[in-house]
Amino acid sequence: MLLGGLVVFLAIRAVVVPKDFGKFGHYRPGALETISARSIAYAGHEQCLQCHDQEAKVHGGGMHAKVSCETCHGPLAKHTDDPTANVPKLPDVANLCRRCHEKDAAKPKGFHQVDTLAHSQGMLCNSCHQPHNPQL
């Protein structure tokens, strides 16, 4: 009876438990492969600069040089895969600049921030400032 139970247990275990279970710990290592195989949405700053020479030149010398293109323009991995089929939209400037530069006591003291309404009376920031290389 005990022997029979053991054989049944081992048979069920062989079918139910994946072959590689426990390779790295008490989990299914195939999950690592599944998770790492997911596709990316953000291509990365360097990818953009490979094609957009003019923007790279202007952007690279300004105060926004360390801001990734996709931070403002959104995820562009599809665009880098097929530039003509996936043309990115221009950013929503009215909200984009405000998120970073609206005056707030919690922001670092040295960071450039303004009371946007008082500063521009509702005008869009890019009416005066070049977003790729803003001058104060």
Place this chain on the structure above:
Amino acid sequence: MDLSRRDIFKIGGKLLLLASAGATLEEILGAAPPSEAYRMADHWWGMIIDIDKCIGCGSCVRACAQENQVPAGFFRTWVERYQVEEGKQPLVDSPNGAMDGFPPSKRTDLKSFFVPKLCNQCASSPCVQVCPVGATFVSPDGVVLVDETYCLGCRYCVQACPYGCRYLHPQKRTVDKCTLCYHRITKGLTTACCENCPTGARQLVDFKNPEDPVHEFLRNNKVEVLKPYMATGAKVYYKDLDGAVR
């Protein structure tokens, strides 16, 4: 066939030995690593966060949501604003996880700062310890992950996480959390939140890489992890973390 108890134990022992030998063979022939160029044993991932650089813009939150298809109203990462008045409980807000940044604070006389939050990628993770089915685990390169095909959605891990970093995905009905963009870091990219942080407040680090700037950062700065008394082995280090932060 007449078997004594001794015979049964002998046969059982042999079967167990065979089973364990099979397991050893499985280890040798087991699943491939994430990619051929990436060696898990060479990495031990974490993150450093410089609170003094965070401007609360929410770029990290938006990038995370886009990169990982995080459902609306749930967050793998979020930003909190602390406003601390002497002798009182701190005021903490995080409107929509800071997805759209923050409205200007009304009080300007308080000590105020932003604190980005995410899974702390604990080495001794409580969430892993309580999972009854081995669905959540620490990968060999130090990232806490969830196997969606194994997760039952029991939410023990959601309760166990001291940092509130897990949620039940409303469509999948399995637990979801920050993967430290495992699909990116195994391809040699940084995380979506670090890629899109405009001030460099968040940086992905590899503790096993002797050239990684994290070593100099830890040597030269006063750093702390969240809730150190929980002894979770958190690998997200905060520079100049205020005592008011929970």
